[in-house]
Amino acid sequence: MTDRSWPSHAEREGWGAAAGPAERGEPEVVVIDDPAGLARSAAEHIGAALRAAVADRGTAHFAITGGSSPIALYGVLADRPDIPWGNVHLWWVDDRFVPPDHPDSNVAVVRDTLLRADSDAAHGAAIPAANVHPFPILAGLQAGHDAEWVADAYAEEILRHVPSRDGRPAFDVMLLGVGPEGHVMSVFPGSPALAADAPLALAVPAPRDVTPHLPRVTLRAHIADDAGTLLVVIPDGAKAAVAARALEGERNERAVPAQVARRAGATWLLTRAAAADLRRRA
Numbered sequence: 001m002t003d004r005s006w007p008s009h010a011e012r013e014g015w016g017a018a019a020g021p022a023e024r025g026e027p028e029v030v031v032i033d034d035p036a037g038l039a040r041s042a043a044e045h046i047g048a049a050l051r052a053a054v055a056d057r058g059t060a061h062f063a064i065t066g067g068s069s070p071i072a073l074y075g076v077l078a079d080r081p082d083i084p085w086g087n088v089h090l091w092w093v094d095d096r097f098v099p100p101d102h103p104d105s106n107v108a109v110v111r112d113t114l115l116r117a118d119s120d121a122a123h124g125a126a127i128p129a130a131n132v133h134p135f136p137i138l139a140g141l142q143a144g145h146d147a148e149w150v151a152d153a154y155a156e157e158i159l160r161h162v163p164s165r166d167g168r169p170a171f172d173v174m175l176l177g178v179g180p181e182g183h184v185m186s187v188f189p190g191s192p193a194l195a196a197d198a199p200l201a202l203a204v205p206a207p208r209d210v211t212p213h214l215p216r217v218t219l220r221a222h223i224a225d226d227a228g229t230l231l232v233v234i235p236d237g238a239k240a241a242v243a244a245r246a247l248e249g250e251r252n253e254r255a256v257p258a259q260v261a262r263r264a265g266a267t268w269l270l271t272r273a274a275a276a277d278l279r280r281r282a
Helices: 035-057 071-078 106-113 137-142 147-161 221-226 237-248 257-261
Strands: 028-032 060-064 088-092 094-096 173-176 201-204 216-219 229-234 266-271
Touching (some): 028 035, 035 060, 035 266, 094 106, 147 201, 147 216, 229 257, 237 257
Parallel strands (some): 229 266
Antiparallel strands (some): 201 216
């Protein structure tokens, strides 16, 4: 990409170092009976935060995740006309390097649940097309560009639109899930995306131990530090062990990247099954 006014992939450094473990504090952990209740509670948190941002500034920036964890939540949000969707900008924290009509695309999941673009059901969240900001993977593939080009282009788009805090982009709401080995976004154990000076967006090689085995693009891990409302949802009881490791284990983000969301001001919503291994349970 040439003649750009935004810093390049190699130049975007120094977005701010993360606080040390003693300074990060602990999140609020809320345990809810079942996945349906968790989806409703998460929708309430998100709706309140989006309404507050729109009331304060006229727009809201909502960064969302893919995978299976938020699917039920997206269905609930799609039926919430009380949220001012026309003033919301939608962003992705990561995606697989595949076209948006591919079954493994995180865009496809959101299109079919939150937006309901290809459904004869209710209209879904009425977010204007201009406010929907997926990683430009399709444009990159069509032009023969690689995932690093896509990461560069997405970082530039974020910097153009998302308000900053201390020079760093700050989403009003960020929604995250947790992978089976503790990854968050497409930030896997040992990832360079965990570094304090990591670029805003990065290309990620296909993981060997996590399916699908596809290359990806992701935002840097500590983008979560600046989110106004940071929400982590874990509805799956099969993730009880990793939830306990993330929330109560020794702090080691390189081993358990989900711990970037283990901070004061964040809220973790778990079902009772997902919280089964926590020492302290509601």
